[in-house]
Amino acid sequence: MEDLMGEIKKHYEEKIRKEKTIPKFSVGDTVKVWIRVIEGNKSRLQGFQGVVIRKKGKGIEATFTVRRVSMDVGVERIFPLYGPTVEKVDVIKKGKVRRAKIYYIRERRGKSARIKERKK
Amino acid sequence: MKVGLIGKKIGMTQVFKDGKRIPVTVVKVEPNYVLQIKNERNDGYNALQMGALKNKWYRGTKPILVHVMTALGMSKEEIEKEIKKRKSDKLFTLQVLKEFKIEDTKNYKVGDIIDISKMAVDDKVTIIGNTKGRGFQGVVKRYNFHLGPKSHGSHSYREPGSVGMCADPGRVLKGKKMPGHMGTNQITIKGVIIVDIIPEKGVLMVKGSLPGATNSVVYIQK
Numbered sequence: 590m591e592d593l594m595g596e597i598k599k600h601y602e603e604k605i606r607k608e609k610t611i612p613k614f615s616v617g618d619t620v621k622v623w624i625r626v627i628e629g630n631k632s633r634l635q636g637f638q639g640v641v642i643r644k645k646g647k648g649i650e651a652t653f654t655v656r657r658v659s660m661d662v663g664v665e666r667i668f669p670l671y672g673p674t675v676e677k678v679d680v681i682k683k684g685k686v687r688r689a690k691i692y693y694i695r696e697r698r699g700k701s702a703r704i705k706e707r708k709k
Numbered sequence: 710m711k712v713g714l715i716g717k718k719i720g721m722t723q724v725f726k727d728g729k730r731i732p733v734t735v736v737k738v739e740p741n742y743v744l745q746i747k748n749e750r751n752d753g754y755n756a757l758q759m760g761a762l763k764n765k766w767y768r769g770t771k772p773i774l775v776h777v778m779t780a781l782g783m784s785k786e787e788i789e790k791e792i793k794k795r796k797s798d799k800l801f802t803l804q805v806l807k808e809f810k811i812e813d814t815k816n817y818k819v820g821d822i823i824d825i826s827k828m829a830v831d832d833k834v835t836i837i838g839n840t841k842g843r844g845f846q847g848v849v850k851r852y853n854f855h856l857g858p859k860s861h862g863s864h865s866y867r868e869p870g871s872v873g874m875c876a877d878p879g880r881v882l883k884g885k886k887m888p889g890h891m892g893t894n895q896i897t898i899k900g901v902i903i904v905d906i907i908p909e910k911g912v913l914m915v916k917g918s919l920p921g922a923t924n925s926v927v928y929i930q931k
Binding site: 600 | 719720722723725728730735737907910
């Protein structure tokens, strides 16, 4: 049987790929996500810096979660990888982790919440 | 209603539009054939009988096969001849026939092929489909009754409770909501927005979910 659903997802994926480059990073990396915020008729970029703790889904449905600890409160934001609001993603530090999902970081504070840097 | 089409639910995904993520259901619309036209004078109302979803000619019943093929311009003798050949590449039958009431039948004639070019992005359409069968269900799932107490010796956790009064009237009122078969009923959703159309694949993307399982038939009316 033909995989029509797959073709359609691919159709949209390629359409978005033509307009913007999909950022490359992996779980454990410290990234800064630039989000396009629209206020009235003005738009500006807002940064959100933190650690990628999860990458989920395939193709156009893919999302990633960035966690940061701000004023002693953990903040997690989920971004659609192909979303138009995600303007760009700067990789600040590459992290070396052994898990695909680093949820354990949620229970850690301070020194134990560090992630080893991956050297090339 | 201007036009009605037979489609097939393919699945769900998401689409980005104006910076927003929109959940969409993908509906495949194969070419629909106009098989019969009903008009006010003969039938009392205006309607088109549409057929869609091609199948091998020997799959359906013969009356439908003949009805479909005559509508598409074959004579009865020709059809008989083709059937005798056993292997025919001219014959085919249609899995779904459905009548759609429309205001004006002037622009259509029997044998016409209608596809999704009749639909446009941002159109509001009415979609009819059958829900998934859920089998014999209790009153909590079927009618959203409240649950009873979980503990303290409760004997009425998912029970329907009292079903009526005492000796007067001495019977259960008709239409009382009770456990029974749930699902596979027809649902009409109005005002469904078409988010996108991919003409080369014959596919409509409509906002939100639709009744029924993947590969089930839905009717789209505009």
